Amino acid sequence: MARTDARLRQAYNSLLDLLAPLPIGASLMSEVKLAAALGVSRTVVRAVLARLASAGIVQIIGRDKTLLRQPLASEALALRDDYISHDALEARFLDWVLRFDVAAGTSLNVTQLSRQFNAPPHVLAEFLASLSQSGLVERRPRGGWRLLGFTADYALDLSDFRQVLELHAIRHLVTLPPAHQVWADLSAIKAEHLALWARLETDFHDFSALDGRFHALINSAVPNRFVTQFQKAIRLIFHYHYQWDKTLERHRNAAAIREHLQIITALEAREAEQAVQAARAHLATAKEALLHSLRGHQAGG
Amino acid sequence: MARTDARLRQAYNSLLDLLAPLPIGASLMSEVKLAAALGVSRTVVRAVLARLASAGIVQIIGRDKTLLRQPLASEALALRDDYISHDALEARFLDWVLRFDVAAGTSLNVTQLSRQFNAPPHVLAEFLASLSQSGLVERRPRGGWRLLGFTADYALDLSDFRQVLELHAIRHLVTLPPAHQVWADLSAIKAEHLALWARLETDFHDFSALDGRFHALINSAVPNRFVTQFQKAIRLIFHYHYQWDKTLERHRNAAAIREHLQIITALEAREAEQAVQAARAHLATAKEALLHSLRGHQAGG
């Protein structure tokens, strides 16, 4: 019917915790300070105080608020199982889309998704709207949404676009002065690559995270909000695919580390063209791996 | 309360128009065919037919639907003033934002915007969510939205990103075979430039549209959905700014036409580096013009 009072309940319980160590007869802070302490608005604080007063835990006379008795642990208000966060929704939805073998063009319905992901419908609608910008999903003319799906075609466009941005970042990077932070970071990540190389037999799974940070570092040379935004999306999708395609994983990661090191070496020598060539080769490998994982997944079901 | 019956009303009126030329006693099509003809679902058609029957305009016996009498013009159902379309909303909102009637950082509330733009609140929420991807607007932690605004910083990022994409498109374009459609289009648009040049004294306002088509053509060489999407956003924003900055407009457009022609000439000669240099110069000019229009507008209020 209306907004839930989850916020009130949470604030109530938090205040009970704050009250527990106080002696009986102690006076509470002002409403404004309580609001700041609990991280809620004064309206909520007043509702909480009224509820505490009617429970006989505090007495409110004028602006004096005194603790009448210790609250019982059982007096905490029950919290309904809360909805998941936006980030969790994004992760679970992408996981579902990227794993789910739906034909491109299937229609999504908000009601079912909201049940599936335990989120209110309007949150899902908002989320789908934000996804529509990246072309994974689109609005149907009258009602509902259509999943365009993560097709091979989409993956190709994504890889190509990634290459454009990343080669530009490489070209830009070599022009940065030696005092720039990126060179220190590059040196550090080079050491990490060498360290992982030494223990690759056992820890080859760690490469996925390292790969993500390496590419983020390269792109950080271009402080552009659009580059950053795309980098985030690309990283998410590549990361998810890495999780499935376990074929030749160790071998593939070893090759990728070698490629990364070639790029780093060329960058440190300020050899722009050499770095670009190395990056081009590496991105081609990554694109191939993405398409391979896609084919394997689609074939497997 | 619930969904509006605007769809029913529109279908009813359309069907009245279809019925008008028919003689009395004529039989109507089947529900499915009527639905196809009116562009609505069969449910709506059935509701319309029921309404026509109760108005005594048609008689429905079994599956025979016969026209009893000519409908009067006054029997059309009144349409409540309909909400604006999604595209219109986008145009009006961007117009509002880009004109800087609001300071960057102000919080937006859906209710007020929904009144201002005559759109239901949830449509506005959906629209804002889709905008959040392009970084013009962001969600506030608890409720509401914040307008990040079209700052000089944003314009710089946008111009830089545009340059990355467009230079890539240029480099790609020269590698396309002579039989490719783009060369014919390029030749055609070159002629348009020369034609506009001849009548520039009077028609310099036509340049804005030509500029948009020229850059769209360049980018069409790269058939990538992300490039296309960004091109659309960039075009929108540059277009809006062109509309205000009237200082030296004729002079500026003349310069831009010369720059365009230089790019085209270099492309037609397959001189990649020369084309890139010309494009770089032109994009620098465009960036300067954008920033200039921004400063002028901010100073003006």
Next chain:
DNA sequence: CATTCTGTCTTTAATGATAAAAACCAATAA
């Protein structure tokens, strides 16, 4: 007298109820 605090009121956003529309299936007429 300045500052802090509270009571009251207004505005706004999240949520459930609900009507309209779409989709589906079985039955029936052609």
Next chain:
DNA sequence: TTATTGGTTTTTATCATTAAAGACAGAATG
């Protein structure tokens, strides 16, 4: 068989309702 319709279920768009946030003025405190 094939096309059409009746009945039913599912889903979406819209609205009323309520919780939360915020603003303001007046009261209380130091």
